[in-house]
Amino acid sequence: MTTAAEIARNDAALPVDDLRLDHVEFYVEDLDRASAHWTEHYAFTPVGTARGPHHRALALRHGRTLLILTQGTDDDHPATAYVQQHGDGVARIALRTADAAAAYEHAVARGARPVAGPAPQAGPGTPTAAAVSGFGDVVHTLVERGDSDDLPPGFEPLAPAAPAQAADGPGLLEIDHFAVCLEVGELADTVDHYREALGFREIFEERIAVGAQAMLSKVVQSRSGDITLTLIQPDPEAEPGQIDDFLKNHGGSGVQHIAFSSPDAASTVRALTRRGVEFLTTPATYYELLGRRVALRRHDLDTLRSLNLLVDEDHAGQLFQIFTRSAHPRRTLFFEVIERLGAQTFGSSNIRALYEAVELEMSRRNGPGL
Numbered sequence: 001m002t003t004a005a006e007i008a009r010n011d012a013a014l015p016v017d018d019l020r021l022d023h024v025e026f027y028v029e030d031l032d033r034a035s036a037h038w039t040e041h042y043a044f045t046p047v048g049t050a051r052g053p054h055h056r057a058l059a060l061r062h063g064r065t066l067l068i069l070t071q072g073t074d075d076d077h078p079a080t081a082y083v084q085q086h087g088d089g090v091a092r093i094a095l096r097t098a099d100a101a102a103a104y105e106h107a108v109a110r111g112a113r114p115v116a117g118p119a120p121q122a123g124p125g126t127p128t129a130a131a132v133s134g135f136g137d138v139v140h141t142l143v144e145r146g147d148s149d150d151l152p153p154g155f156e157p158l159a160p161a162a163p164a165q166a167a168d169g170p171g172l173l174e175i176d177h178f179a180v181c182l183e184v185g186e187l188a189d190t191v192d193h194y195r196e197a198l199g200f201r202e203i204f205e206e207r208i209a210v211g212a213q214a215m216l217s218k219v220v221q222s223r224s225g226d227i228t229l230t231l232i233q234p235d236p237e238a239e240p241g242q243i244d245d246f247l248k249n250h251g252g253s254g255v256q257h258i259a260f261s262s263p264d265a266a267s268t269v270r271a272l273t274r275r276g277v278e279f280l281t282t283p284a285t286y287y288e289l290l291g292r293r294v295a296l297r298r299h300d301l302d303t304l305r306s307l308n309l310l311v312d313e314d315h316a317g318q319l320f321q322i323f324t325r326s327a328h329p330r331r332t333l334f335f336e337v338i339e340r341l342g343a344q345t346f347g348s349s350n351i352r353a354l355y356e357a358v359e360l361e362m363s364r365r366n367g368p369g370l
Contacts, residue, residue, distance in 0.1 A: 015102035016199035020226040021175060022143045023059075023066035023152060024258070025092035027079035031056055031071035034088060037327070038067065041275050043169040048155040055079060059151050064174040065260070068092075068152065082137060087330045090255035092141050093134060093178065094152065095198075095227065100144035104130035107142075112197035115139045119153065129153055132197065135180055135190050135231075136253030140198070170271040172260040176338050177219075177228035177346065181246045181256045187216055187233040194220045194229065203228075208348050213241035219346070230346055232256070250332040257323065257334045265320040265339035266299055269307045272337070278325040282308040286353060293353065294318065297341055310350045317342020321350065 028034040035058050038044040044067060048059035054077035057070040070091075072080035082091050097103045101118040108114050113133035128144040129152070143152065151157060182190055194200035204219035214235035221228045234243045246256050262268040269279065287305045294313045296304075299320060304311060310321050318341045326334040338347075 014199050014223075015099055015106045016097070016197075017223045018098055019095045019103070019198060019222045020097075020224050022094040022096035022141075022145075023068055024090060024175070025068040025070055025094065025141075026088060027082040027086075027091040028069050028071050028088045029083045031058060031069055034069045034071075035060070038069070041272070041277050042172065043271075043275065046158055048151040048157050050152075050155045052077075052154070057155070059155055062169075063172050065172065085251045086137065086254060087250075087328060087332065089250070089333055090138060090178070090258070092131075092139055093227075094129075094141040094143050095222075096143050096145065098144065100128045100130050100142040103142045104132060106199075107132045107197040110196040111193060118142075133193075135182065135186070135193075138254060170268045170275070170337075171262055171264065172268065172337075173263060174261055176259040176261040176336075176340075177230050178255050179230045179232065179257045179259070179336075180253065181243050181250070182231055182233040182253045183247060184234055184236045186253060187218060187231055190231055191218050191220055199223050200227075200229075204345060206348060207235065208351055209235075209238070210241070210351055212239040214238035215241065215243050217348070246332055249330045255333070257336055259321075259336035259338045262337050262339045265309055265322065265337055266303050266307055268337050268339075269309065269322055272324075278327075279308055280323050280325055282310065286310075289353065293349070310347065310353075312343065312345070312347040312349045314343050314345040316344045319343035319345075319347055321347045 026034065035046065038060055039046065042062065044060035044062040046058055047061045050057040054074050055070055055072050057068055060067045060069065070079050072078070072083070074080065079091065082089070104118055115131035115133060118128055118130040130142045131139050132142065134140045191202055195202065200220040200222055202218055203221050206217050208215050208217060214237070215232050216235050217230060217232045219228060219230050232243055234241065247253065273279070284305070287301060290301065290311065294311055296311065297318050299309065303309070308322060312319050312321070320339040322337050324335045326332070328334070
């Protein structure tokens with residue numbers, strides 16, 4: 001039962017109430033190769049560079065998303081060890097706040113592991129940053145710079161260039177959510193960490209069963225509503241599945257995929273396909289069964305079938321989604337395109353629907369009685 005003191009604490013203003021997504025930092029083995037991937041396939045535009053004695057980095061922007069790609073140039077930078085352990089991947093999710101020092105102190109006082117204390121400002125208007133633990137080897141940088149779109153500390157802006165996405169860009173608006181795979185037994189503690197240290201709310205919970213496999217999922221979201229983490233762990237009572245594969249190949253907990261929002265999923269998929277992005281295919285039987293689940297509010301069945309788009313529905317509306325085929329050497333990182341027509345959930349019904357479609361397709365291929 002929630003006590004009066006807990007209710008008062010939850011209603012009181014906290015220094016982490018305003019947390020919003022600032023940028024996402026990938027640690028990469030080869031900066032030039034990673035940059036080419038994001039600019040050529042996803043139409044991100046380079047906007048800044050940084051170089052230090054142990055690293056070099058590039059900032060890229062598309063829509064409201066800012067990505068940082070960092071390569072360690074020797075063993076003294078954490079990116080080097082990260083890449084050896086996990087391969088290229090999300091290492092930092094930076095959170096913007098009005099007071100980085102206060103947010104840092106709040107988080108550490110409530111159990112977050114301190115990574116880096118607040119750095120002193122180099123001058124008026126210079127962003128302040130601190131860092132605390134997140135999940136696995138992923139940390140959260142707390143960046144203080146109000147509503148400015150300036151680059152992170154240490155970056156020099158590049159000369160303005162025509163945005164690559166202007167002409168035939170895919171129209172990726174922003175990051176809808178991060179999907180995070182956790183080791184068995186970490187789910188509850190991770191939810192508690194985000195609730196206590198960073199003021200997130202738990203907004204959704206479910207168990208997803210696919211045949212003999214199953215996963216447990218809880219979704220936490222910042223109080224601003226700007227940052228959403230879908231936290232997933234294998235169900236220890238079920239048979240091993242794709243989450244177990246990720247944990248083995250990634251070398252522990254981490255970001256499995258990033259979902260980018262789109263105003264028109266069909267147009268986005270066409271544009272990304274022209275740029276060389278490959279998407280997962282969907283069994284034809286999925287679309288045969290689709291009419292039993294939803295009445296389409298947008299996009300016709302032929303469009304969905306031709307593009308392999310999935311559709312789901314919840315109490316608030318519909319969503320259209322599709323996942324890229326992983327280009328990661330370990331097959332541990334991929335991306336999602338998601339268009340929401342009011343829907344607030346994450347398409348879990350599609351997992352079951354795909355399973356049913358595959359089962360139907362297999363039964364037809366094998367024939368009756370087999």
